[in-house]
Amino acid sequence: MVAEAADDDARLMARFVATRERSVFEGLFRRHRDRMVAYAGRYVRERAKAEELAQEIFVKVYTTKSYEAQGSFTSWLYRVATNVCLNELRRPEHRQRFTAYEEQAGHTTPESVLIERELSERLDRALAQLPDKQRAAFIMARMDGLRHDEIAAALSTTVPAVKSLIHRALVSLRDAATQASATEDPKAPKEVST
Amino acid sequence: MSGEEHLGEDLAAYVGLAEPLAPERFDRHTRHLETCAECRLAVRETQELSLALDATPLAPSADFDRKLFERLDAIDASARIESRREWWQSLLRPSRIALALGPVAAGLLWFLASRPRATDEPLPADSSSALAALDDLELGANLELYGDLDAAEYLDVAEDLDLLLAEEGEAG
Numbered sequence: 001m002v003a004e005a006a007d008d009d010a011r012l013m014a015r016f017v018a019t020r021e022r023s024v025f026e027g028l029f030r031r032h033r034d035r036m037v038a039y040a041g042r043y044v045r046e047r048a049k050a051e052e053l054a055q056e057i058f059v060k061v062y063t064t065k066s067y068e069a070q071g072s073f074t075s076w077l078y079r080v081a082t083n084v085c086l087n088e089l090r091r092p093e094h095r096q097r098f099t100a101y102e103e104q105a106g107h108t109t110p111e112s113v114l115i116e117r118e119l120s121e122r123l124d125r126a127l128a129q130l131p132d133k134q135r136a137a138f139i140m141a142r143m144d145g146l147r148h149d150e151i152a153a154a155l156s157t158t159v160p161a162v163k164s165l166i167h168r169a170l171v172s173l174r175d176a177a178t179q180a181s182a183t184e185d186p187k188a189p190k191e192v193s194t
Numbered sequence: 195m196s197g198e199e200h201l202g203e204d205l206a207a208y209v210g211l212a213e214p215l216a217p218e219r220f221d222r223h224t225r226h227l228e229t230c231a232e233c234r235l236a237v238r239e240t241q242e243l244s245l246a247l248d249a250t251p252l253a254p255s256a257d258f259d260r261k262l263f264e265r266l267d268a269i270d271a272s273a274r275i276e277s278r279r280e281w282w283q284s285l286l287r288p289s290r291i292a293l294a295l296g297p298v299a300a301g302l303l304w305f306l307a308s309r310p311r312a313t314d315e316p317l318p319a320d321s322s323s324a325l326a327a328l329d330d331l332e333l334g335a336n337l338e339l340y341g342d343l344d345a346a347e348y349l350d351v352a353e354d355l356d357l358l359l360a361e362e363g364e365a366g
């Protein structure tokens with residue numbers, strides 16, 4: 001892959017690594033905080049855990065000793081983030097990752113919402129069972145709107161490989177969704193754990 | 195690509211689940227859909243999937259920033275301690291010690307030379323500032339503190355000093 005010109009944030013990151021100016025870091029942090037929290041939240045649905053992961057991502061950024069200013073900072077950040085999130089999911093104690101956000105708890109929930117949530121949880125489960133790169137590529141494309149070349153850089157792969165990863169993820173998720181709608185009895189929605 | 199080609203890996207992009215397609219490519223797929231039931235079904239199912247996936251992104255809580263910056267402050271503080279430790283380590287390198295101990299040794303020699311001749315007698319520890327400085331070095335404690343310092347080299351310096359003192363005692 002040809003070395004790309006550094007984008008603005010990549011240059012700022014290089015400056016931060018060289019000078020350790022907290023204000024430079026803070027600028028990067030504020031621009032990317034929300035998407036990192038959301039990204040971690042796609043891997044672990046529990047708010048406290050997702051925020052812990054997001055903190056870990058920024059601690060990694062903060063303690064980076066060497067950084068080459070080239071290409072997209074976002075891609076680099078997502079590479080860091082994906083490593084942090086996947087490492088977390090590999091921990092054996094990580095088995096209850098399908099609890100819904102606490103914001104959803106305690107609300108009165110009409111049946112249609114419960115069915116919807118049932119499907120959404122099935123999809124979460126299917127997403128969690130995808131191979132690491134498929135899941136990461138799909139989340140970055142679908143949830144975070146990254147371009148294929150940014151995803152390719154984040155996952156150290158090529159654009160055609162990214163398209164294929166996303167497509168395979170989509171096929172698996174579609175299977176999960178159609179199976180869900182085929183087996184579901186809308187009269188008896190399952191209890192939703194919160 | 196002909197108009198007859200299925201959407202294939204462009205499906206995700208066609209329904210807005212991935213980077214948008216070039217307009218002419220998008221239009222070509224749209225024309226293809228008019229004639230292909232298989233791709234129409236795939237598009238419909240994928241659109242439904244896309245809606246079901248539309249969970250609101252998790253937003254950071256109010257104390258997220260504060261917690262992070264507390265962690266970063268702690269990291270900075272421990273980095274300062276570490277750099278101080280490294281500074282001390284560099285100070286305790288044998289070459290530096292030899293330099294630093296030069297005046298101490300000279301002081302000791304002067305002290306010994308000006309004393310009545312009694313070389314077997316142990317030196318009283320609090321009898322001079324030079325000796326107090328030597329005591330402060332506390333070899334054992336320092337070696338423990340500065341764990342990765344090369345202990346053998348450090349001890350060599352101390353032995354040389356002993357030897358020097360002994361020789362001076364005999365000669366004097």
Ligand SMILES: [Zn+2]
Nearest residue numbers: 200201230233
């Ligand atoms: Zn077709």
